[in-house]
Amino acid sequence: MADSGVAQARPAEGAEAQREESEAERADRRWNELMQEIRVAQTGVQILFGFLLSVAFTPAFGHLSHANRFIYITTVVLGATATGALIAPVPFHRIISGRNIKAQAVRWAARLIFLGLALLVATLTSALFLILRVATHDGFVPWLVGTVVAWYLACWVALPLWARHRYTTVPEKPAG
Numbered sequence: 001m002a003d004s005g006v007a008q009a010r011p012a013e014g015a016e017a018q019r020e021e022s023e024a025e026r027a028d029r030r031w032n033e034l035m036q037e038i039r040v041a042q043t044g045v046q047i048l049f050g051f052l053l054s055v056a057f058t059p060a061f062g063h064l065s066h067a068n069r070f071i072y073i074t075t076v077v078l079g080a081t082a083t084g085a086l087i088a089p090v091p092f093h094r095i096i097s098g099r100n101i102k103a104q105a106v107r108w109a110a111r112l113i114f115l116g117l118a119l120l121v122a123t124l125t126s127a128l129f130l131i132l133r134v135a136t137h138d139g140f141v142p143w144l145v146g147t148v149v150a151w152y153l154a155c156w157v158a159l160p161l162w163a164r165h166r167y168t169t170v171p172e173k174p175a176g
Contacts, residue, residue, distance in 0.1 A: 024102065026103075027102035027105075027106050028102065030106045031093070031105070031109070034110060034113060037113065038086055038089065041086050041113070041116065042086045042087060044120070045082045045086055045116070046083060048079060048124070048127065049076075049080065049083050052075055052079050056076075064134070068130060068133060068134060071129060071130045072130055074126055075123060075126040075127050079123045079127075082116050082117075082120045083116075084116075085112050085115045086112070088109075088112045088116075089109035089113065092109060093105055093109070121149070121153075121156070124148075124152070125145060125148070125149050128145050128148055129142070129145045132144060132145065
């Protein structure tokens with residue numbers, strides 16, 4: 001039962017069976033979908049990481065307080081780990097290619113991407129915190145950063161979970 005004007009919800013279970021695809025075709029499709037999804041995150045995290053690496057070579061870096069240097073180092077390490085996790089599915093696939101374990105590779109790649117996105121949120125949070133601390137020296141910075149993190153969580157977690165709950169239906173059981 002869908003609201004008028006709202007697209008019909010797909011069944012949660014059995015939807016992939018309705019595609020009439022083999023396990024290998026399903027694994028290929030899921031792999032391609034994952035690769036499309038991480039292209040955006042990989043590009044963003046790589047640009048951010050490159051920027052973070054360059055900061056240490058600017059004249060202003062020498063004037064950072066001990067606390068701000070610690071935040072900077074934490075941010076760089078978070079950026080490095082996010083970059084590693086988001087790039088990891090590519091070498092993973094290269095190493096296991098031809099071994100008939102693509103379905104397992106898809107599961108591991110999805111986990112790595114999820115981890116990479118969590119690390120990306122931490123990197124963005126840390127970078128924003130550092131930049132606002134240096135730019136304003138004001139007590140409202142943690143509150144502002146907390147609001148931005150809440151926004152990330154709303155967009156990246158709450159909205160997809162709400163949509164999944166709202167628009168996913170359980171398949172009807174045949175009468176009889």
